Amino acid sequence: MYSVDLNSDMGESFGTYRLGGDEDIIQYVTTANVACGWHAGDPMVMDKVVRLAKERGVMVGAHPGYPDLMGFGRRKMVLSYQEVKNYVKYQIGALAAFTKSYGLKLQHVAPHGAMGNQCQYDEEISSAIVEAITDFDKDLIVYYCAGAVLGQIAESKGLRTASEIFADRAYMNDLSLVPRKMEGSMITDEDAAIARCVRMIKEGKVTALSGKELDIKGDTLCVHGDGPKALAFVQRIRGAFAEEGIEIKHL
Numbered sequence: 001m002y003s004v005d006l007n008s009d010m011g012e013s014f015g016t017y018r019l020g021g022d023e024d025i026i027q028y029v030t031t032a033n034v035a036c037g038w039h040a041g042d043p044m045v046m047d048k049v050v051r052l053a054k055e056r057g058v059m060v061g062a063h064p065g066y067p068d069l070m071g072f073g074r075r076k077m078v079l080s081y082q083e084v085k086n087y088v089k090y091q092i093g094a095l096a097a098f099t100k101s102y103g104l105k106l107q108h109v110a111p112h113g114a115m116g117n118q119c120q121y122d123e124e125i126s127s128a129i130v131e132a133i134t135d136f137d138k139d140l141i142v143y144y145c146a147g148a149v150l151g152q153i154a155e156s157k158g159l160r161t162a163s164e165i166f167a168d169r170a171y172m173n174d175l176s177l178v179p180r181k182m183e184g185s186m187i188t189d190e191d192a193a194i195a196r197c198v199r200m201i202k203e204g205k206v207t208a209l210s211g212k213e214l215d216i217k218g219d220t221l222c223v224h225g226d227g228p229k230a231l232a233f234v235q236r237i238r239g240a241f242a243e244e245g246i247e248i249k250h251l
Helices: 043-056 081-101 113-118 123-136 149-156 190-203 230-244
Strands: 002-010 031-035 059-063 141-145 161-166 205-207 213-215 220-223 246-248
Touching (some): 002 059, 043 081, 059 081, 081 123, 113 123, 113 141, 123 141, 123 149, 141 149, 161 190, 190 220
Parallel strands (some): 002 031, 002 246
């Protein structure tokens, strides 16, 4: 029997600006990665998403990013080790205040955008994130992009980890995500996305943008909540996985 956690990035609206369909998507996922107010989100949005998660029995994780609202956390920043550590710790603590108020335990931390992408190879940033998590709660699971050095460093420090794969993103030959500015970075064809997801989970294989076949490990499958087909993807994934004998459950 195959199983996988199904997560989505949520809480990425800000003030009067609305992004993503949290109320609809949360009905189909097992886990929510909630923005903590720096790349997106605000206290009202965070409270709403955590409340929805409580109502739906969905697990909640922190989705910390760079302090870059205008760039949605997708622009690379040059920060010191201590800055990365404290920025991440600050955001985890902010979201934990809301999960605690609803009687939920924060489950994991999943770095967002440019921060998450830099964790593919950057040992200093990855170590700073791991230290922030360890300082706060050693029981938190570290979500890392498949193949990223972040996973190795977290495991070396005794933390639980989950290798994250993506339903709507294409891969480079080194398992890093194709930069969004490149053509083909986003997968919008529903049938193609579903077939890729099934293959990644059941065969541990994915085809890179170049056509190269890669080995990949997936403990948790992400659908970006701000994607134009996010709702369709999570709905189709639910149906297809049931047919393929893949159980969707949180970690």
